[in-house]
Amino acid sequence: MSKGRGTGDGGGCPPPPETRPARVAVLLSGRGSNFVALADGCARGEVPAEIVLVLSDRPDAPGLARARERGIPTRVIPRKGLGQQEQERQMVAAVRAAGTEWVCLAGYMRILGAEFVAAFPERILNIHPALLPAFPGREAQRQAFEYGVKVSGCTVHLVDAGCDTGPIVAQRAVPVLDDDTTETLAARILEQEHRAYAEALRLLLTRGWHVEGRRVVFG
Ligand code: GRF
Secondary structure (H helix, E strand, O other), X not given: OEEOOOOOOOOOOOOOOOOOOEEEEEEEOOOOHHHHHHHHHHHOOXXXXXXXXXXXXXXXXXXXXXXXXXXXXXXXXXXXXXXXXXXXXXXXXXXXXXXXXXXXXXXOOOOOOHHHHHHOOOOEEEEEOOOOOOOXXXXXXXXXXXXXXXXXXXXXXXXXXXXOXXXXXXXXXXXXXXXXXXXXXXXXXXXXXXXXXXHHHHHHHHOOEEEEOOEEEEO
């Protein structure tokens, strides 16, 4: 069993006594609507955190502009020319230099290598647009729609070295309607993603928690 706020220390997992906001880095490759939802949640005081860095592997990611509009520092570390290992080493260094405690993946379209994951144990979160363990990987909304499920949704989970396999923090269900298309379903799931991500981070930062096997247990 591992505990919140200190993997493998065998210690307890009380709610954090400090009152300063947690420092968070966001990794993204695309439009960044989940980043914006998190940033708005922080700005409204609903999530006791501050996004201090937005990091991308893509210089053209629209989410970077949305970060700059908010005055949040950005950094681009493309994989091209570096390779995965070196790119991720540079990302670890950038995240550490920003003094962040948490890393939130918000549409970061690459699977993180074991070294990156090991650098921030139980401090990396991801949002996935399906009810895991169903439909991991890309185009989860299309996978769910084409499979014909009647309920899909989204999942916020701690990141391990697998693809969408880490312990689940929060999930929200979304019904699949008869007149849905992949696009309408994805849009309704996205609305819930924005709520679920902020809520999951708020829970992790304000409640005691630990990981028991695969289960994230609060209380
Ligand atoms: C979201 O659907 C998220 O669940 C998935 O990638 C998409 C990113 O969207 N991991 P956005 O860039 O946050 O708008």
